[in-house]
Amino acid sequence: MPNIKSTPGINAASMADISFIILIFFLMVTTMGSEFGMIRLLPPMQDETVEQKINERNVLVVFVNMQNNLMVRKELSDISMLRETAKDFFNIKNDGEKYPVKIQKELPLIGMTMVNEGAVISLQNDRGTSYKTYMQVQNELTAAIRELRDEFCLQKFGKMLDDCSPEQQDVVSKEVYPMSISEAEPRDVSSRNR
Secondary structure, eight states, X not given: OOXXXXXXXXXXXTHHHHHHHHHHHHHXXXXXXXXXXXXXXXXXXXXXXXXXXXXXXXXXEEEEOTXXXXXXXXXXXXXXXXXXXXXXXXOTTOOSTTSXXXXXEEXXXXXXXXXXXXXXXXXXXXXXXXXXXXHHHHHHHHHHHHXXXXXXXXXXXXXXXXXXXXHHHHHIIIIXXXXXXEEOOOBOHHHHTO
């Protein structure tokens, strides 16, 4: 009988372990593209059984259409003017029919001060609004509130908001100038015009 050599089989018992280790290695060293977005604290859930009445003068309506045109208070505007318009609207020093209702409130670390009662910016977009324009509008509105907070802190505490104590930051950010931006679900205005 001839002597036939058989080829030995490959031991595949550790292949799964090796594949798993390689997978873990690539997951650890691969960098993922970072998405940019906004940090927002959502408002607490409202009781749907309670009907809330909103004073129209407490709402600054900002609308961006599908051509990325900006309307503020039903008038055509420009993004470069949005920050000043929002600051003017929210500023607790301003009073009158076109400004939110003010109330005097006793605040910790500050004392008696005037605050806006329920002031909010209502941001509305068309579904065709570009993401770039949407982000520019968001940035301008956020910057307006941030600047008002800094100005208030400079006046009351002699330093910018970031340099204040956590307690001071908390009272200014929650009581004096809260980030009150309400976003409605995007509308499809273009389909109604056809």
